[in-house]
Amino acid sequence: MIDYILSVILLFIISPFLVGFVKSIKMYMLFKKPLSPFWPYINFLKLLKKEVIYSKEGSFISKTAPFLILSPIIVVMFLLPPIFKGSFYISFMDAFTITGLLSLSTFFLMLLGLDSASSFGGIGSSREAFISALVEPAMILSVFAISLMATSIGLGKAALNLTYHFPFSHAASFILAAIAFFILLIAENGRIPVDNPETHLELTMVHEAMILESSGVNLALIEMATALKFGIFATLFATLFLPFGANLCWCLAVIVYILKLILICVLVAVIELNTAKLRLFKVPNLLGIAIIFGFLSLVTFYILGV
Amino acid sequence: MFNFNPLSVLFLALILLGVIPNLFYMSGYLSHIKRKMHFLIHYFAFVFSMIGVVLSNEILPFLFFWELMSLTSWQLILTEENEESIKAARFYFFMTHFGYVFILMFFLLISNSNLFLSFDSLKIAAAGFKYPTILFFLIAIGFLSKAGVVPLHVWLPYAHPAAPSPVSALMSGIMLKVAIYAFLRFIFFLPNWPIEWGIIILVLGAVSSLVGVLYALAEHDIKALLANHSVENIGIILIALGVGMIFTTLKLPLLAAFAFIAGVYHTFNHMSFKSLLFMSAGSVLYETHTKNIEKYGGLIKNMPLTAIMFLIAAVSISALPPTNGFLSEWMIFQSMLSSSGISNLALKLSFPFAIFALALTGGLAIACFVKAFGITFLGLHRSANAKYAKEVNVLMQIGEILMAVVVISLMLFLPFVIKEINIALPIKDIYNKIFPTVWIMHSITNNGGAVSPLLLLGGLIIIVAAIYLFYKSLNVKERIYHTWACGYNTNAKSQYSATGFAGPIRRFFAWLYKPEIHTQTQTLAGHKTKFSSSFYEVHIKPLFEKSLYLGSEKLANVISYYIYRLSHFEKERYVVLIFNLLLLVLFSYRVLYHNVTWGNVLLEIIVMAVFIKILIFGEKK
Numbered sequence: 001m002i003d004y005i006l007s008v009i010l011l012f013i014i015s016p017f018l019v020g021f022v023k024s025i026k027m028y029m030l031f032k033k034p035l036s037p038f039w040p041y042i043n044f045l046k047l048l049k050k051e052v053i054y055s056k057e058g059s060f061i062s063k064t065a066p067f068l069i070l071s072p073i074i075v076v077m078f079l080l081p082p083i084f085k086g087s088f089y090i091s092f093m094d095a096f097t098i099t100g101l102l103s104l105s106t107f108f109l110m111l112l113g114l115d116s117a118s119s120f121g122g123i124g125s126s127r128e129a130f131i132s133a134l135v136e137p138a139m140i141l142s143v144f145a146i147s148l149m150a151t152s153i154g155l156g157k158a159a160l161n162l163t164y165h166f167p168f169s170h171a172a173s174f175i176l177a178a179i180a181f182f183i184l185l186i187a188e189n190g191r192i193p194v195d196n197p198e199t200h201l202e203l204t205m206v207h208e209a210m211i212l213e214s215s216g217v218n219l220a221l222i223e224m225a226t227a228l229k230f231g232i233f234a235t236l237f238a239t240l241f242l243p244f245g246a247n248l249c250w251c252l253a254v255i256v257y258i259l260k261l262i263l264i265c266v267l268v269a270v271i272e273l274n275t276a277k278l279r280l281f282k283v284p285n286l287l288g289i290a291i292i293f294g295f296l297s298l299v300t301f302y303i304l305g306v
Numbered sequence: 307m308f309n310f311n312p313l314s315v316l317f318l319a320l321i322l323l324g325v326i327p328n329l330f331y332m333s334g335y336l337s338h339i340k341r342k343m344h345f346l347i348h349y350f351a352f353v354f355s356m357i358g359v360v361l362s363n364e365i366l367p368f369l370f371f372w373e374l375m376s377l378t379s380w381q382l383i384l385t386e387e388n389e390e391s392i393k394a395a396r397f398y399f400f401m402t403h404f405g406y407v408f409i410l411m412f413f414l415l416i417s418n419s420n421l422f423l424s425f426d427s428l429k430i431a432a433a434g435f436k437y438p439t440i441l442f443f444l445i446a447i448g449f450l451s452k453a454g455v456v457p458l459h460v461w462l463p464y465a466h467p468a469a470p471s472p473v474s475a476l477m478s479g480i481m482l483k484v485a486i487y488a489f490l491r492f493i494f495f496l497p498n499w500p501i502e503w504g505i506i507i508l509v510l511g512a513v514s515s516l517v518g519v520l521y522a523l524a525e526h527d528i529k530a531l532l533a534n535h536s537v538e539n540i541g542i543i544l545i546a547l548g549v550g551m552i553f554t555t556l557k558l559p560l561l562a563a564f565a566f567i568a569g570v571y572h573t574f575n576h577m578s579f580k581s582l583l584f585m586s587a588g589s590v591l592y593e594t595h596t597k598n599i600e601k602y603g604g605l606i607k608n609m610p611l612t613a614i615m616f617l618i619a620a621v622s623i624s625a626l627p628p629t630n631g632f633l634s635e636w637m638i639f640q641s642m643l644s645s646s647g648i649s650n651l652a653l654k655l656s657f658p659f660a661i662f663a664l665a666l667t668g669g670l671a672i673a674c675f676v677k678a679f680g681i682t683f684l685g686l687h688r689s690a691n692a693k694y695a696k697e698v699n700v701l702m703q704i705g706e707i708l709m710a711v712v713v714i715s716l717m718l719f720l721p722f723v724i725k726e727i728n729i730a731l732p733i734k735d736i737y738n739k740i741f742p743t744v745w746i747m748h749s750i751t752n753n754g755g756a757v758s759p760l761l762l763l764g765g766l767i768i769i770v771a772a773i774y775l776f777y778k779s780l781n782v783k784e785r786i787y788h789t790w791a792c793g794y795n796t797n798a799k800s801q802y803s804a805t806g807f808a809g810p811i812r813r814f815f816a817w818l819y820k821p822e823i824h825t826q827t828q829t830l831a832g833h834k835t836k837f838s839s840s841f842y843e844v845h846i847k848p849l850f851e852k853s854l855y856l857g858s859e860k861l862a863n864v865i866s867y868y869i870y871r872l873s874h875f876e877k878e879r880y881v882v883l884i885f886n887l888l889l890l891v892l893f894s895y896r897v898l899y900h901n902v903t904w905g906n907v908l909l910e911i912i913v914m915a916v917f918i919k920i921l922i923f924g925e926k927k
Contacts, residue, residue: 048780048782050782051782051783051784051785052782052783052784052785053784053785053786053787054784054785054786054787055786055787055788055789056786056787056788056789057604057685057686057788057789057796058684058789059604059606059607059683059684060606060610061606061684067770067773067774067777068770070769070773071766071769071770071773072627072766074769075762075765075766075769078765093755093756093757093758094754094755094756094757095755096636096639096640096755096757097627097636097755097757097762100625100626100627100632100636101627101762103624103626103668103669103672104621104626104627106672107621107624107626107672107675107676110676110680111676111679111680111684113680114676114680114681114684114685114802115680115684115685116685116789117604117684117685117686117789117796117798117801118789118790118791118796118800118801119791119800119801119802121802122801122802122806122807123802125676125680125802125807126802126806126807126808126809126810127810129672129673129676129677129807129810129811130673130810130811130814132669132672132673133666133669133670133672133673133811134666134669135669136665136666136668136669136672137661137662137665137666137669139665140639140661140662140665141658141661141662141665144643144658144661147643148646151753152753153640153643153749153751153753153754153755154753154754154755154756157753212790213789213790216782217777217780217782221773221777280810281810281813281814284814291662294658295658295662298655298658299655299658302646302651302654302655303651
């Protein structure tokens, strides 16, 4: 039980660091003076002190949405696969529930965008609706593929099965599913090439456009949700698609886990640096690749047989 | 004549759950209806006929109540007589009787001309029938055309919006479910389903769900949007039933039972949230007097209760946890994931496509309901009608609240509902396997997933409360100010419209929608970039209506044209016609009984064609 709570707290604490870390790697590689990776924490504390401005045009949705955006994501953190053996309790819940909870968070985020009657919010919601509609099938297909390989739909059991009996005969479909999931990691977290978290230009904004009217604590809560979402996806990728290390003793397992997260951050940063942001109507091509890879992963799994 | 068997009682409960809140809502809505007597008679007859269909245990009562259900709902569509509703009613009348012909044929084929046969003996008769595939197709076309399955769904987006809102809620929420009931009841009469039947139902379901949600997204009439969503949800129900039928054929009774339960549970859920959606959309319509979603906006400030009701139903229909809509979709996914145990590779490979269809449907449904809720209730008022809307009267509010209670209790009392469904269907008892304890729902396979709605709901509530306390403890200063609109005034025109919201999706699926775009811009002194007024409208004609229905209409026109010409000939032409027929008989006699060579056949066809062309049609004028 203590392991469980501690690992949830670890994820809670480390997630903003990951987002900041991606940013500082990017700055370093662009020969800029890198920002501290702990910058998101500073930002968070700064936002807590500021006053909150509500839009006159908005309704109580603006006031409640930040809570409803953050809380499903916190619930998801309790449902993740274990970092080391026995560290997660409620990980019997499956990936559909997690997908659903993340969609619930996005649902209220989109409503928040529409609430303030600004056309930026509408732009963001409309684009987010478009992208997340296409993310959903890819997510479910790749999760289906990995759960077949792990012979369990429950995420906790799946991660442990993969660690202890890695399906070497299905390495091909494993890699295909991993690529599909990595594309989803980028798309769902609003990273380049799907969305650019750093600009505030109406041509490129997706996520930022929806939260343009939020301020103070509300903004802090939403940024927290964004960071946690990245942490969740990174954890899912680290436990399901890099399945090693969880069988070590707990201190080593945690170190391996953190190293894996850092590896994912570096990967994301390198991809962000080397690609341009896609036009909105080209994003379906990228997500189409994820869907096709999910399909291919299933097909190769079925053809090779159990 | 009537029988309270478990399946009937289950659907009786469904009807009552849907009707009781609707009665309150209807009595509140009544002041809006001009022909009150006409409406009330047909409304109650409609409700009783649906109960009659579900309870009747003989052929004749069943057919009587089925027809009564169709006719009363047809009259209810005509409550407000205007051009639109007359057209919708005509279409509905035709389509419902098109289905009725097939139902009648089904009964006539197996009843041995005894229309007072009870369903128990009908079951024996059906089991002994030599060509069960014919019966399957008669059942499928007859009942599923009423349920609104693609391609027989075209009447639905016309008929449901034309009716008054309480009736739309009844038709969409309950009448479609009565059709599902009839399909379930009679499909279990047929023994030994071939694998193809299940696949047909699965494919129909997958196509319906996608087509329904895609057309819903492009729709601007709020009630037509909801009606299109009914097509989608019927599709989801059929996916579950199809999976169940496939598993039954493959002799996997546990998995089949799980899929059937998922389908029937989704039937209940769809009844609850679709009724609630139609009720709250009806309240909006009641106050604003327009069905056009672009004319709403900001209604959450005038009608907070209706907005919250719509939000509950929207979250539920978008299959977001922990609502009942999510739980039934979760069950359907779980039953499809169990397909990896099938040995037939081709069949196994087809399941990911169904999963893909269902997942894409879920994603698009979220987009659609963000649009429906966001454009209707959020932002600024887009028209004067929306500005002066008030909260509806108490009776209508009570109706909505009761329906929301049904939605929420279907989630909270999940184990109980599942148990009742399991008892009612002629399938294996798997309740104890799904619910070893009442808190957690397990998938039927050993390595399946699990979900616990109460845990999720409790977790969400606790965490929201914790964040709220955190927020309160900070003692933040709050200020209210205008939305920043880059220096311009924030006004209703600059908000995103429903057309704009669905824009990216419409553009991506342009091959399906084939939108007709009308634009009109008045330029100022020849400057293309400056304009005094502009107009943009997108019009979408459903593909199925265009190709299937209008196509067959065209074909019928062509044929009738030639028949018309034939019937207006002079005497000489008739003589020639008879001569040609004689020729045809002689030729075919020769071909069929003596010389069958292709050369002769060709020669004779040419001779016939020449005679027909010269003697009958004559020269072209």
